[in-house]
Amino acid sequence: GQQVMQIPQYQHVQEGEDFTTYCNSSTTLSNIQWYKQRPGGHPVFLIQLVKSGEVKKQKRLTFQFGEAKKNSSLHITATQTTDVGTYFCAAGNQFYFGTGTSLTVIP
């Protein structure tokens, strides 16, 4: 399967601070997806990136796809308690998932 490394594994932030998680691959990716999983829940699709250098925004969330299509990032501005959960990237035609970044937001 496609190896996708995700860092960091855990992140604790104070409410209002920013948060970033990174997804890296040794091979060129055709596309990359991002998902959010709330504690005890199931993954929910956030977005898909396809083009080299693509940047997409959803309110406080910014998603980037690297120029070489080997890495991607998700950045959250001014975190809120509703952002708590685990964020996963998934890549390739069979959607191989990274190990996820668990975000804790301290009020």
Add this chain to the structure above:
Amino acid sequence: NAGVTQTPKFQVLKTGQSMTLQCAQDMNHEYMSWYRQDPGMGLRLIHYSVGAGITDQGEVPNGYNVSRSTTEDFPLRLLSAAPSQTSVYFCASTPRGRDRGNEQFFGPGTRLTVL
């Protein structure tokens, strides 16, 4: 639409028992897949199907069988349960195909414990 449904929600098995985890979707999606989720390891792909009658192996297929006789259903069978198969199992579907997108829709999961 119910989306993706999974049954049962919880299951406890003894080592060596067999069982089938059910997954169904009512969105007419071609592509379906099964994942297992273990702490610190993300979601690992077990098997997937690109359409009725077609299945293929993912990253961790050993100990599991699948079949896809209809577009709607994609059951996962544990042949002889082992404690290493204790996990949360998610089924997902995606429309695929031109102009239909690649968003994966996940079921609520089945929490399996093998004693």
